[in-house]
Amino acid sequence: MKNIDLNLLRVFLAIYETGSLSKSSTQLALSQPGVSLALRRLKDHYEDPLFVRTPQGMEPTAFAQAVFPSIQHSAERLRASLSFQLNFNPMASERVFRLAMSEFGQLIWLPLLLQRIVSEAPGVTLDISGVTPNIERELSGGVVDLALGITTNIKENLFQQQLASSTFTGLISKEHPDIGDDISRQDYEGAKHLTVTNQTTGFYWVNKHLEALGIRRKIATNLSSFTAIAAILMRTNYFMTTPVQVADMVMRHGYLKKVRLPFEIPPMKFMQHWHSRQNADPGNQWLRTLIASLKPEA
Numbered sequence: 001m002k003n004i005d006l007n008l009l010r011v012f013l014a015i016y017e018t019g020s021l022s023k024s025s026t027q028l029a030l031s032q033p034g035v036s037l038a039l040r041r042l043k044d045h046y047e048d049p050l051f052v053r054t055p056q057g058m059e060p061t062a063f064a065q066a067v068f069p070s071i072q073h074s075a076e077r078l079r080a081s082l083s084f085q086l087n088f089n090p091m092a093s094e095r096v097f098r099l100a101m102s103e104f105g106q107l108i109w110l111p112l113l114l115q116r117i118v119s120e121a122p123g124v125t126l127d128i129s130g131v132t133p134n135i136e137r138e139l140s141g142g143v144v145d146l147a148l149g150i151t152t153n154i155k156e157n158l159f160q161q162q163l164a165s166s167t168f169t170g171l172i173s174k175e176h177p178d179i180g181d182d183i184s185r186q187d188y189e190g191a192k193h194l195t196v197t198n199q200t201t202g203f204y205w206v207n208k209h210l211e212a213l214g215i216r217r218k219i220a221t222n223l224s225s226f227t228a229i230a231a232i233l234m235r236t237n238y239f240m241t242t243p244v245q246v247a248d249m250v251m252r253h254g255y256l257k258k259v260r261l262p263f264e265i266p267p268m269k270f271m272q273h274w275h276s277r278q279n280a281d282p283g284n285q286w287l288r289t290l291i292a293s294l295k296p297e298a
Contacts, residue, residue, distance in 0.1 A: 019057030170259030
């Protein structure tokens with residue numbers, strides 16, 4: 001059987017319900033010759049007259065009566081499909097959101113986000129992974145719904161929103177024998193430094209920036225993450241250059257203090273990123289808005 005123009009089904013239903021070509025023409029906002037042409041195409045398709053003219057109007061044939069329920073059901077489903085809208089009710093949702101977050105995000109943003117999720121969307125689950133060098137591919141492939149981290153160059157089919165920026169500070173033990181609240185460039189270069197080499201963190205960007213400034217550091221330890229920086233700095237005389245928000249967080253454990261740097265480092269931008277396929281998704285929109293409303297302590 002040949003394919004059929006779905007608009008012809010509207011004509012069939014109108015004639016079936018009104019019993020009149022002229023009334024169908026008015027109802028459908030079509031010319032009467034247009035309705036007649038559509039009926040002729042339907043007759044050719046089904047190989048049946050479909051309607052016969054009687055004193056009471058256009059009466060359906062036995063075939064038309066038999067096929068009417070199926071056509072009516074199909075038309076209702078099509079109307080429902082065309083008027084369908086995605087909805088998201090955070091209080092009732094049990095959706096799993098897959099987030100890729102940098103360590104900075106997991107340290108600063110994640111606790112606040114989970115606190116809000118508990119009260120505003122108790123059935124929602126967050127599946128957290130780290131930001132990898134393949135993050136753009138993971139976003140475009142739907143592996144990740146939303147990414148929170150530091151990136152500057154993104155593709156055209158990705159969206160981004162800046163959430164915050166953070167200046168940098170030095171961080172050392174309060175018991176450091178040689179460094180007070182300030183440090184000279186000479187002493188900075190002479191100190192033993194703790195740093196993070198993971199390319200998906202802001203520390204990697206800082207390392208590159210300091211190299212561009214011609215600052216030579218004595219790296220005592222390279223870490224793959226900054227999970228253990230507080231414990232390490234408390235027990236050593238190492239120096240770390242870190243975002244202020246990270247310093248403020250780990251200083252809550254005590255025994256650490258901030259040191260003013262002897263040079264300027266541009267603020268680190270913290271962004272959230274999502275793919276165009278997720279841009280109009282109500283659930284993703286809700287989560288992005290929620291994250292953007294979070295206010296980590298300065």
